[in-house]
Amino acid sequence: MKTKITELFGIKYPIILSPMAFVARAPLVIAVCNAGGLGLFGPPGLTLEEMRAQIREIKSQVGGKLFGVNIMPVMPKVKELIQILIEEDVPVWTSGIRNPLTMFNIKKPKNVIFIPAVGNVRQAISVEKSGADAVIVQSLESGGHAGLIASSVLVPEVARAVKIPVVSAGGYADGHGLAAALALGAEGIAMGTRFAVTQESPIPEGLKKCYIEAKDTDAVLSAVWDGMPQRAMSKMKHYRGWWTHPWDAIPTLINSKKSFNASWKEILENARILMEMKVSPPQFATGMALFQKAIATGDTKHAFAPVGQVVGLIKDIPTCRELIERTAAEAEQVIKDLYTNKMGR
Numbered sequence: 274m275k276t277k278i279t280e281l282f283g284i285k286y287p288i289i290l291s292p293m294a295f296v297a298r299a300p301l302v303i304a305v306c307n308a309g310g311l312g313l314f315g316p317p318g319l320t321l322e323e324m325r326a327q328i329r330e331i332k333s334q335v336g337g338k339l340f341g342v343n344i345m346p347v348m349p350k351v352k353e354l355i356q357i358l359i360e361e362d363v364p365v366w367t368s369g370i371r372n373p374l375t376m377f378n379i380k381k382p383k384n385v386i387f388i389p390a391v392g393n394v395r396q397a398i399s400v401e402k403s404g405a406d407a408v409i410v411q412s413l414e415s416g417g418h419a420g421l422i423a424s425s426v427l428v429p430e431v432a433r434a435v436k437i438p439v440v441s442a443g444g445y446a447d448g449h450g451l452a453a454a455l456a457l458g459a460e461g462i463a464m465g466t467r468f469a470v471t472q473e474s475p476i477p478e479g480l481k482k483c484y485i486e487a488k489d490t491d492a493v494l495s496a497v498w499d500g501m502p503q504r505a506m507s508k509m510k511h512y513r514g515w516w517t518h519p520w521d522a523i524p525t526l527i528n529s530k531k532s533f534n535a536s537w538k539e540i541l542e543n544a545r546i547l548m549e550m551k552v553s554p555p556q557f558a559t560g561m562a563l564f565q566k567a568i569a570t571g572d573t574k575h576a577f578a579p580v581g582q583v584v585g586l587i588k589d590i591p592t593c594r595e596l597i598e599r600t601a602a603e604a605e606q607v608i609k610d611l612y613t614n615k616m617g618r
């Protein structure tokens with residue numbers, strides 16, 4: 274399958290592993306890159322030393338293939354992470370929620386491919402102006418911090434508004450989705466939730482089973498999780514925010530200081546960025562703790578796991594290679610069948 278995205282990244286299939294905090298760690302990134310896709314690493318939750326070690330691990334295992342790292346400007350120590358990306362020669366940079374290049378007035382290094390995620394047309398035009406080589410559009414269906422516009426509208430609108438290749442993220446699990454994204458004007462797809470339910474994914478087996486049993490309506494978009502619109506699954510009945518879980522908020526603040534090796538000044542600066550976005554810092558910190566808890570233990574009775582609406586479509590636990598190869602083969606078949614009127618599953 275050849276598209277502008279396969280050409281830009283030198284990959285076999287137009288399929289990207291979305292960056293996911295606590296999930297898209299080195300083993301998943303390596304598996305996706307070695308199966309012909311592009312793996313994007315999600316560093317939140319790791320110390321700077323751990324991030325560097327995982328980046329080196331990926332590099333040593335992918336035999337020169339491209340891989341990327343996510344920059345989240347809402348996390349502390351983001352400037353130090355960018356410094357690591359430069360020192361370790363990370364070939365692809367991606368970003369979520371805000372654009373780190375404009376936010377910190379950073380010039381993209383010449384040898385770096387920058388593919389930030391955005392949620393609307395204005396942001397897509399803005400990242401293109403700031404030097405992005407491609408753009409991921411995160412739609413309403415997405416797991417995690419979702420966009421607010423459905424992909425059937427967002428993808429064609431962005432594809433018309435920018436010249437750089439567009440990748441559609443949110444709601445993809447199979448070849449029908451890939452074919453639909455290509456038809457809407459995307460040059461590839463990024464999958465988060467689907468890759469979280471693979472053999473190489475680090476989430477507990479119990480949580481994978483829980484995803485397989487889930488329905489489309491179980492993935493709830495709400496700001497209660499961490500203060501920003503986030504789509505997640507949880508069995509917590511009366512969770513309204515950090516004040517209903519203050520015992521999680523305080524240890525998280527202390528732990529985030531320790532795990533990022535950040536000074537109080539840096540923590541306060543981070544809080545300032547969150548408040549600028551009208552996000553309550555304790556709400557965000559508690560959200561990160563409850564998210565990390567669900568991913569580490571599989572407990573969704575007292576925590577929440579970010580997942581997309583696509584969770585209702587996921588019914589098995591393939592390897593990344595099986596998933597990527599069957600998605601591409603199915604998309605090719607769907608595209609052929611559209612012409613011969615043989616559609617249907």
Ligand SMILES: Cc1cc2nc3c(=O)[nH]c(=O)nc-3n(C[C@H](O)[C@H](O)[C@H](O)COP(=O)(O)O)c2cc1C
Pocket residue numbers: 291292293294296315317343345368369370390411414415416417418442443444445463464465466467469578579580581582583
């Ligand atoms: C568990 C999980 C963690 C995520 N963490 C991040 C993150 O750290 N940074 C980010 O930019 N996006 C994050 N996302 C959003 C994904 O990058 C992606 O946009 C989304 O998963 C696509 O929707 P899908 O889950 O329907 O495939 C996360 C999503 C999930 C499901």
